[in-house]
Amino acid sequence: xxxxxxxxxxxxxxxxxxxxxxxxxxxxxxxxxxxxxxxxxxxxxxxxxxxxxxxxxxxxxxxxxxxxxxxxxxxxxxxxxxxxxxxxxxxxxxxxxxxxxxxxxxxxxxxxxxxxxxxxxxxxxxxxxxxxxxxxxxxxxxxxxxxxxxxxxxxxxxxxxxxxxxxxxxxxxxxxxxxxxxxxxxxxxxxxxxxxxxxxxxxxxxxxxxxxxxxxxxxxxxxxxxxxxxxxxxxxxxxxxxxxxxxxxxxxxxxxxxxxxxxxxxxxxxxxxxxxxxxxxxxxxxxxxxxxxxxxxxxxxxxxxxxxxxxxxxxxxxxxxxxxxxxxxxxxxxxxxxxxxxxxxxxxxxxxxxxxxxxxxxxxxxxxxxxxxxxxxxxxxxxxxxxxxxxxxxxxxx
Amino acid sequence: xxxxxxxxxxxxxxxxxxxxxxxxxxxxxxxxxxxxxxxxxxxxxxxxxxxxxxxxxxxxxxxxxxxxxxxxxxxxxxxxxxxxxxxxxxxxxxxxxxxxxxxxxxxxxxxxxxxxxxxxxxxxxxxxxxxxxxxxxxxxxxxxxxxxxxxxxxxxxxxxxxxxxxxxxxxxxxxxxxxxxxxxxxx
Numbered sequence: 001x002x003x004x005x006x007x008x009x010x011x012x013x014x015x016x017x018x019x020x021x022x023x024x025x026x027x028x029x030x031x032x033x034x035x036x037x038x039x040x041x042x043x044x045x046x047x048x049x050x051x052x053x054x055x056x057x058x059x060x061x062x063x064x065x066x067x068x069x070x071x072x073x074x075x076x077x078x079x080x081x082x083x084x085x086x087x088x089x090x091x092x093x094x095x096x097x098x099x100x101x102x103x104x105x106x107x108x109x110x111x112x113x114x115x116x117x118x119x120x121x122x123x124x125x126x127x128x129x130x131x132x133x134x135x136x137x138x139x140x141x142x143x144x145x146x147x148x149x150x151x152x153x154x155x156x157x158x159x160x161x162x163x164x165x166x167x168x169x170x171x172x173x174x175x176x177x178x179x180x181x182x183x184x185x186x187x188x189x190x191x192x193x194x195x196x197x198x199x200x201x202x203x204x205x206x207x208x209x210x211x212x213x214x215x216x217x218x219x220x221x222x223x224x225x226x227x228x229x230x231x232x233x234x235x236x237x238x239x240x241x242x243x244x245x246x247x248x249x250x251x252x253x254x255x256x257x258x259x260x261x262x263x264x265x266x267x268x269x270x271x272x273x274x275x276x277x278x279x280x281x282x283x284x285x286x287x288x289x290x291x292x293x294x295x296x297x298x299x300x301x302x303x304x305x306x307x308x309x310x311x312x313x314x315x316x317x318x319x320x321x322x323x324x325x326x327x328x329x330x331x332x333x334x335x336x337x338x339x340x341x342x343x344x345x346x347x348x349x350x351x352x353x354x355x356x357x358x359x360x361x362x363x364x365x366x367x368x369x370x371x372x373x374x375x376x377x378x379x380x381x382x383x384x385x386x387x388x389x390x391x392x393x394x395x396x397x398x
Numbered sequence: 399x400x401x402x403x404x405x406x407x408x409x410x411x412x413x414x415x416x417x418x419x420x421x422x423x424x425x426x427x428x429x430x431x432x433x434x435x436x437x438x439x440x441x442x443x444x445x446x447x448x449x450x451x452x453x454x455x456x457x458x459x460x461x462x463x464x465x466x467x468x469x470x471x472x473x474x475x476x477x478x479x480x481x482x483x484x485x486x487x488x489x490x491x492x493x494x495x496x497x498x499x500x501x502x503x504x505x506x507x508x509x510x511x512x513x514x515x516x517x518x519x520x521x522x523x524x525x526x527x528x529x530x531x532x533x534x535x536x537x538x539x540x541x542x543x544x545x546x547x548x549x550x551x552x553x554x555x556x557x558x559x560x561x562x563x564x565x566x567x568x569x570x571x572x573x574x575x576x577x578x579x580x581x582x583x584x585x
Contacts, residue, residue, distance in 0.1 A: 005421055005430070137459075170459050174433035175417055177424055270459040277457040360460045 006178045008171030011139040012078060012104045013038030014178075015146035017048045018186045019102070021076040022193075025053040025064035027083065031116060033106045033172055035078040058083035062090035062101075069099040070207060072198035074150065077101070080168065081108035081122045088126065094161040095130030095223060097208050100153030100193070101161040102146060103131075107269065107320075108168040109355040117356020118167040120269065121321035124329045130223055132162040132230060133298040135268035137254075139176045142166050144247055147181075147190055148237045154193050155233055158226050167320075169356065170270040185244060227299045234296060252301035254293040255308065257283060261290030263371040264308050266334055267318035268294040271352070271359040275318075278364040289368045294330055302337035309343050314375040316367055320353045327351075327383050346379040352386045363387065399452040400547055401462045405481050406471035408441040411534030414560065415469070416447035418538045421556035422548045423451040431456050444479050451547065465489060467545055468508075471516070471533055473497070482506050492544045492579075494533050499582035512544035512581040516571075519578070523571040525564065535561065539572025543579040550576045 006014065012035045016024065024043075026036035042048035051068075055061045058079055065075040079087060084105050094101050109119035123133060132153065134145050142164060149162035166172060199207065211219065231252060238249040256276045258264050265275060272293035282289050292308050294301070309315065319328020326332065331349035338344050350367050353359040363386065374380065402419060406412030413434045420432035428451050435446035448462045464484045470493040475481065482491060490510035493502055496518075499511040520531035535557050542550045553576075554569045561568050 005417070005424055005432075167459075169433065174431055174459075175420055176431055176456075177429065273457045274459050358461050360463065361458060 002180045002182070003177050004180055005175045006139060006180075007034075007173055007175055008139045008142055008166045009034040009106075009173070010038050011142045011178050012146065012166070013042060014180050015104075015143045016050075016076045017042055018143075018181060018183060019076070019147050019150050019190060020074065020187070020192070021050055022073040023051045023053065023065065023068035023075045025055050025061045025068070025075070025077050027055050027058050027061045031080040031083055031106075031108055033078065033080055035104060035106070058086040059090055062087040062094065062103075065101045065103070066090060066094050066097060066099055067199075069094070069101050070097065070199045072193065072195050072200075074154075074193040075099075075101045076103065078104045078106070080106035081110060081116075084122045085110070085125065088129070091126055091129035091131055091161070093208070096219070098159040098223075099161060100150065100159055102149050102153060103161070103163050104142065104146065105163055105165045106168050106172045107165045115355045116168060118170055118269070119320055119354050119356065120165070123163060123165045124321045124323070126163065127298065127329060130160060130227065131298065132160060132227070132234075132296070134162065134164045134296055135294060136164060136166050136171070137270055137273040137293060139171055139174070139178045140247065141249070142171065143178055143180065144241060144245070144249060147186055148234070148241055148249065150193075151190050151237045152230055152233045154195075156196055158230050158233060159195070160223065160226055160230065165269070167270045179245070181245060189240065189244060231299050231301070234299075249295065251304065252296035252299070253304035253308070254295045255304070256291040256293070258290035258292055258308055259311065260288060261312055262288040263314045263316065263368065263375055264290045264292050264312040265316045265318060265364070265367060265371065266292045266294060266305075266330060267320070268297065268330060269320060271318065271320065271364070274359060274361055275364045278361050278368065281361075282365065282368055287368065287372065289372075297330070297333075300333055300337065305334055305337040306341045306343075309338050309341060309345055312345050314345050314371050315347045316350055316371045316374075317347060318350045318352050318367070322351050322354065346374055348374055348379060348381070349383045350386045351383065357387070399450055399456065399458075400467070401465045402449040402451070402467040402469065402541075403462050403465040404447040404449075404469045404471065405475050405479055406445050406447070406534070407475070408443050408445050409530065410445070410471045411532050412445045412447045412471060415471075415534035415538050416449045418535065418553065418556045418560045419449045419541065419548065420451070421560050422538070422542070422552035423449075425552045425555055426548065428453060429456050435461070444475060467492065467541070469537055469541060470494065471537060476505060482508055490544060490581075492537065492541055494537060499580055503582070503584050509585060510581070510583050512540065512579055514540040514575050514579045516540065516575055519571050519574045523567045523574065525567060525571055535568035536571040536575035539575040540579040542572075543576045544581050
């Protein structure tokens with residue numbers, strides 16, 4: 001085991017190296033990150049054997065990854081914020097063409113006003129592209145998840161792309177100890193990519209051509225079916241990784257002290273790591289609180305959300321992004337999973353941390369206390385912009 | 399958990415200092431985190447960086463508001479930045495200065511003050527230029543002395559792995575600073 005001090009960006013580059021990716025396409029400009037710089041160095045230094053394609057835009061970066069994957073190569077790219085938005089059209093293409101591209105996105109806010117800080121709206125905006133979506137809470141989880149994501153994506157009965165999102169600065173620029181699992185261990189876990197069909201000049205075939213209405217519908221159903229099946233394979237891949245490393249990612253929903261909790265707080269990314277610490281502090285004070293971290297957002301772990309609802313008297317959902325018109329995406333998804341369920345505790349949405357506003361332990365504590373009030377007194381409001389500063393009003397003291 | 403905040407200027411190496419300190423504690427088996435203030439860096443502008451050190455896994459991902467230690471790389475910062483903001487009661491300020499600990503105590507009011515002339519040490523060890531000496535490695539050496547939470551040997555070893563240019567001279571600067579740091583408590 002080699003434990004190194006690494007930023008999230010460098011960890012990501014190591015994960016691509018250990019996954020033996022064969023083609024990396026990238027557009028190296030802000031809001032791109034040092035991920036692709038580190039990979040370029042690895043390749044230049046001979047530490048990584050891959051084709052590095054410098055393209056002219058993020059749209060082309062995804063197009064190149066798609067083409068590479070179509071030839072049977074293991075393809076990787078990284079992006080962030082507006083770069084991800086420019087890829088949008090090609091994200092749908094990767095899914096429709098059933099190509100297991102894996103990409104790491106550094107979650108950053110969208111402009112204007114210009115911002116480079118943490119916010120989930122970039123990846124949330126890609127919710128319906130058919131990519132599996134993972135949100136991580138520390139650098140180790142980036143490394144582990146990229147490798148597991150290839151394993152799931154490349155299954156012949158899945159063949160869907162995966163996106164792993166890490167919070168800007170909180171992980172991308174933060175140094176933490178990371179266990180870089182040895183190459184031969186990863187090789188045993190993740191065999192080379194060997195797709196049933198590929199672009200091959202010696203065996204010509206067409207991909208992604210026109211279909212009539214009497215076939216398109218079934219193509220979409222097959223994607224839906226694969227996405228549903230992926231839940232089981234994500235758990236299996238995590239089980240196998242757990243046996244090797246002892247690190248536990250076996251839940252699509254990462255529940256921490258939920259079992260006997262009166263109130264449970266949902267959310268994604270690094271702020272949920274902070275929330276786990278706060279849970280321990282409040283438990284020590286006799287307050288029964290728990291955390292349910294949405295580690296996998298697509299496919300959505302609706303069954304697990306229902307299980308949490310069976311035990312909790314109130315549910316809070318923190319969203320580090322806002323869907324203008326009707327609340328945060330995680331809140332809406334949690335609600336949607338519960339509507340046809342018999343146990344429906346009150347749910348409250350906390351909009352927090354947009355554009356990198358720091359989410360501190362005292363904020364999480366205030367939210368838990370607010371939720372305990374909802375449990376006792378009922379729901380006061382559905383949406384709360386937490387810590388909002390208003391004109392002519394001092395900053396809310398929390 | 400020990401929380402350390404670095405104040406410097408863009409180009410002085412505050413971010414690297416935060417990583418050297420983390421690497422030193424990591425060598426001693428601690429869990430660590432190091433990160434810059436989440437901003438846009440410009441040469442000469444005030445820069446903040448953070449290191450967290452704990453015996454158990456560090457789960458809190460937020461910035462440091464109430465540091466146990468503050469490290470100031472440049473006395474000129476004192477007029478621009480409130481360096482003791484949020485400093486815990488009994489917390490220590492380590493500062494690169496020619497002034498005495500008493501004089502710094504007069505200015506900042508901190509209960510524990512450590513002083514070291516890291517500029518002189520950096521110049522003596524040919525780190526950076528006389529106009530812009532690189533004081534970060536000297537200050538991490540001084541911090542080992544002032545805080546006692548990491549060993550000088552670990553700092554020296556960490557410099558070897560974290561500083562690609564002139565590691566030997568940087569290691570010597572850390573040793574020199576360790577020897578010449580003065581720590582005083584006021585009550």
